[in-house]
């Protein structure tokens with residue numbers, strides 16, 4: 001396989017900023033007989049060129065420079081990472097979409113302590129699923145993610161069908177002023193609506209990067225929306241393309257990405273058949289709203305490989321337990337606005353407002369205290385979440401620790417997708433089935449971070 005996004009496909013080992021981490025220690029903690037050397041992910045404050053003019057100060061990354069590295073794992077093989085905190089703000093890492101043991105989930109106070117400046121935390125788990133995932137902090141997230149701490153994860157499968165090249169694209173915005181420096185992270189009136197948008201849009205921290213791919217070849221493009229606010233509508237121009245996976249799971253039926261809407265936290269995997277002519281350009285676009293924006297382009301190089309999109313074999317389904325629909329219990333989940341203000345002080349980065357509620361409760365933060373779980377689930381039992389959006393805005397609702405299957409929607413035809421994040425539209429009611437097969441406390445929240453931090457967060461307890 002040709003890897004052509006060299007800038008971001010750094011070998012994860014290259015991200016190591018600290019030497020001498022004992023793999024055996026981490027292995028003992030996680031109960032593994034043997035684990036690989038840990039990837040070291042050190043939070044660092046850097047300067048980065050994100051737009052024309054002066055570099056932006058106080059950009060946050062994992063590693064020494066540039067965007068957070070693409071972290072590569074293998075399905076079914078132990079993985080270990082050491083988070084080292086090099087910034088003056090407590091942090092953690094959440095492995096978005098990966099069904100990890102609860103203690104590895106990275107939510108402070110719910111499952112682990114803060115990692116303070118100069119301290120470290122060792123994560124170790126075996127990813128059960130292959131696909132595209134991502135990682136980010138779960139502390140003070142509007143600030144930390146907004147300043148750069150969002151990276152893509154690729155979990156490889158030994159039976160992955162062979163493409164001729166791969167592109168990994170981290171999509172996100174930045175809230176920068178004309179001088180290239182960070183401005184206020186949100187505006188309350190926008191937080192009470194669709195969220196506050198960034199002012200500078202990037203792919204892999206670049207404006208419309210271009211990558212080379214073999215002419216006539218098949219590209220596996222993996223895009224993760226790691227922005228804190230923006231919903232995208234994807235289209236590919238200049239080549240035949242098919243959606244092969246969403247949110248880390250193969251789609252039951254492949255389809256063309258014709259203004260496919262995905263929200264923060266979601267991942268898109270495309271197979272793209274490059275044009276035969278050398279120099280031909282393929283563009284990945286966001287066509288949401290009135291303006292079409294090119295996110296990144298691919299340029300055909302060399303003599304045509306003359307491949308066919310239909311050559312690409314199926315992706316293997318992930319081992320997600322089948323929901324027992326007949327015996328499933330229901331969990332009602334209503335998303336609404338709220339007038340009640342409870343978020344005076346949250347231990348994990350309150351924005352100081354309450355605008356949103358789940359089942360009429362505006363949740364004050366990522367803390368279990370004093371709120372009880374939204375629902376207590378019995379280990380091994382099947383459930384159907386009846387989720388209803390009573391607001392005039394879309395919400396990408398993310399569940400930690402377990403995958404669900406989209407069963408039906410009141411407003412559209414849905415494929416039975418397996419996912420961890422569902423972008424619910426205004427006035428939509430959706431049913432999602434899941435087997436409560438991972439014990440622990442699992443957050444359920446909107447991934448528009450301003451919504452999450454102003455009431456739209458709760459958690460499910462599986463015992």
Ligand SMILES: [Cu+2]
Nearest residue numbers: 395446448451
């Ligand atoms: Cu939301």
